[in-house]
Amino acid sequence: MKLIYRTYTLTAIWLLPVMIIGSIFCFYMIEYIAYEETDEFLTYEMERLVNYHKEFKHLPEYHKVADILPDVKYDHFYxxxxxxxxxxxxxxxxxxxxxxxxxxxGRDFSIVLRHLLLGRDDVAQGTLLIIIGLMLLVALFLVIMVNQITGQIWKPFYHTLDNLKKFKIGEALPVFQKTEIEEFGTLNATLQTLLKKITSDYHHNKEFNENASHELQTHLAIIRANTEKLLNRSTGEVEAMGELKKIYAASTRLSQVQKSLLLLSKITNKEYSNNQDVKLQEPLNLALDFFSEAINIREIELKKHLEPCMVNMDAGLAEILVNNLLKNAVKHNLQKGYIWVKLTASSLIIENSGLPFQGDPNSLLERFAKGENGNIGIGLAIVKQICELYNFSISYEVSEQDSHKITILFATT
Amino acid sequence: MKILIVEDNLKLLESITEVLDAEGFRCETSANFRIADEKVFLYDYDILIVDINLPDGSGLDLIKEIKIHHPNTGIIVISARNSLDNKLEGLELGADDYITKPFDMAELVARVKALLRRRNFSGNNIVTFGDISLNTNTREVMAGNQQIDLTKSEFAILLFFFSNPKRVLTRESIAEHIWGDNMDLADSFDFIYSHIKNLRKKITAAGVEDPLKAVYGIGYKLDAN
Structure with missing residues (x-):
């Protein structure tokens, strides 16, 4: 509910007791005034008659009074x-x-003066009309007033809100409007500090990633270059070649792991935020084409059913997503196995034959999940991370027939 | 062919220079931005190999500079970033190629040769070793006087060997050459072995002796008998 509607509702609720108390007050007030006026009028009339009697010694004429009671005496008028x-x-x-x-x-005559009073129902009716009229007027002015005041007072708040909505991590900090309202000033200052901290954390993280990656990869490149050199110079000693191969393989593996971790870290740091509408069937077809030779060599049967699918995400990450999924399906497949790819507008399902697996298959989506031959996998962890980034749900199932199935449901927007 | 190599790590710079020297290129080196900038201003190079991260400047500025003075120079960017960033950066800069650290020297040599073939319009698109020749434009392969049909990967592997004759190419290196970041595909199946086996079959079927020699447990080497 919008702030202003909430203000209207609350104000309206507060008007209710005002209306009830006001009505009661108004009712009794009108009644009281009516009595006052009538009594005053009757008193004047009494004084006039008394004076008349003193002057002319006549009883008042009958039609001027309501009644004359002979031989009745009141001690005091009432x-x-x-x-x-x-x-x-x-x-x-x-x-x-x-x-x-x-x-x-020498005789007592009691005189009765009478005057018509306002009926209670008349007073109530009058009260109601007055209150309704008044309330309508008050409501009208309240709406105008709340509208004007809210617009003025909350203006800096809405400005801040607008700025926050537009803000993207890594971009220039938003400039908040100066305000004389203390609370908004505090809000803006606090936000500014928070955003500054977030941005600087983001940049530190990014810088650390870049530095770590540059230094590590440069020295790995030296190890590889020199191992390569020795491999080429070698006179064919089997033992020495074996050792060199181990160094070479380890450095290659290390660099792959480092690249994957760096990618994971960058995804987590939200450094890929160039979101656009991606037709997922396009990168999927490219990836299928890319892996087609490998699929042919393994004599894997490929069945695909691709419907158009539009997903709002970073194009590079979309490529990595489908690529890692397909690579996984090819890599952990069997000779003469199968791969089924099914893409619909809201889901991507990749099913493939594979080795039996005991335990929770979803653990395969974790970082450094141990697969067969002690292989460590980050590819699916990257897939999972991308899914988390875009709120896609992902699940991994292994059926009794050893068919491995990964299902991704895209978030419906 | 003159190549300028700009890399701030001296050991890596030395390794690169050594390999490219051995391939018959004339190499000049610079370990920082300042000297590289001077050289780019003074001399004309066929190829610039440049690391983006330099201690006293960015390789990106060097690329902008050379695009002004010598637009014909081919540019290979060395980067420690991953391929996703490289793709974006490489395209924006107008670099011809990019290579991610750590890379195999065989890969760098192949990239340099490929770039020279692309740049050198009048030049030769035929790469030959022994009785086998590859046309890098038409992707035709002649073994003896018979044309053989190769798949995309087989062609890429053969060209990779032809760019690095008599050099040991490890299985990892070949996998990275054809699959890039997807090279870990080779972990579970011996895809490389299958490709090499098919290549050998097709070459020997054309009546030409197989030039791909296995180097035990490590990889393969293109060598004449």
Whole structure:
């Protein structure tokens, strides 16, 4: 939910008690004022009649008062609520009465003054109308106000958010807008520090990889060059040749392992982020073509079913992905075995004949998994790493018929 | 043929120079950017072999420099990066070829010769050893006076041998030459052996003596009897 809608909802909820309390308050206030006014009016009327009586010694005329009760005496004037039947619409209507006594020619006459009161239902109706009108006005102004204030106050926040979304590791740090709001200032400063740290870690990691790789590979190149030289100079001593071969093979192996580890490290460091829509059938066809001779030599039966498949990823990594999978299927296959490749819009399945395997086949996807002949494999670890990078799910199954099956499900976007 | 080799590791520089000297190229060397830059400015080379990582500068700048002064010079980049980065970098720079450390000298020699053949338009596309000749343009192979059909890999292997006559080519070296980063394919099956066996079969079937000699436990060598 967007920040502004959330603010609207919460404000609306807070308006409810305001509305209820406001209605009650308004109701009693109107009622109180109505009484006040009526009582004041009746009091004036009483004073007027008393004065009139003093001056002219006449009882007030009948039609000016509600009632005159002879020989009834009240010690003090008082107000009273009463209901009278209105003959017009046959309804009880509330009235306010003021009763007081005057002494007329030695007799007590109690005079009753009466005035129509506002009915409670009328007051309630009025209250409702006032509150509704008021609330509509308040709501209208609140929406405008929240809109304006949110827009102004949160502007630096949205700017920061925008910048963060666009930021890619390894690129220049984003510049956040200056803000007078302390919290946003702290947020920006904290983010800046974090991003700086992340970027510098990224660069250190990258630099370390490059340096380590350059130094290692250069010295491996020297070992290989000199071993090669000795191999060519050798007079054919079988023993010496054997030792040289071991040095040569080990240095070759070491350099392969180092290259693979470097690639893994770079994938983890997210150095390949040139994502684009890759038609996976293209690199797959290239790889099939590349391995076709090897497949023919081993007399491997190849069955393929390729549907168009579009995946958003780095093109180089896509190539490595299908290449390593196919290489694995060829390398760990049997003479006259088979490879089935099935590519659909959402999955890639490669199944091949192979040696029996006990244990959890998914362990073959780990780094330096020991295969047959103590072979150490990084190829599938690289595949797994690429899958993790793009949230593809990958599984390795070995059936009872010793068929090895790797299934990759591409993340649906 | 004049070659300038720029590599900051002196031992590797020495090895490269030695091998290319033995192949009959005139080699000049530089272990840093400054001297290399001077030489590129003053002289004309047929081929520049350059390491990207130099202590006092980048090999990339050297390539830009030579592209201005001598655009005809062939360029081979030596890099310690992996092939994925190389592909991008190599293309951007306009380098003709790139080779990843560590490499076999046989591989470097083959690359240099291949580059010279490509650069040298008027030149000879026929590589010959004994009774066998390869046409690197048409990819035709003549054994004696009979044409033989080779697969892509067989042709690549034969050309690799022809670029390095009388030199021992290890199985690893051959595997790396035809499969590059996928050379570990050779770990489980003897693909190289199968390829060599097929090559020998096709050559002897044409009535020519097999020039591929096995070097026990190590690899093969192209040698006349």
């Amino acid at each position: 107000f009273k609520d009463t209901l009278l039947l209105e003959p017009g619409d046959n309804e009880l209507v509330p009235y306010r009465e003021l009763r007081f006594t005057i002494d007329h020619k």
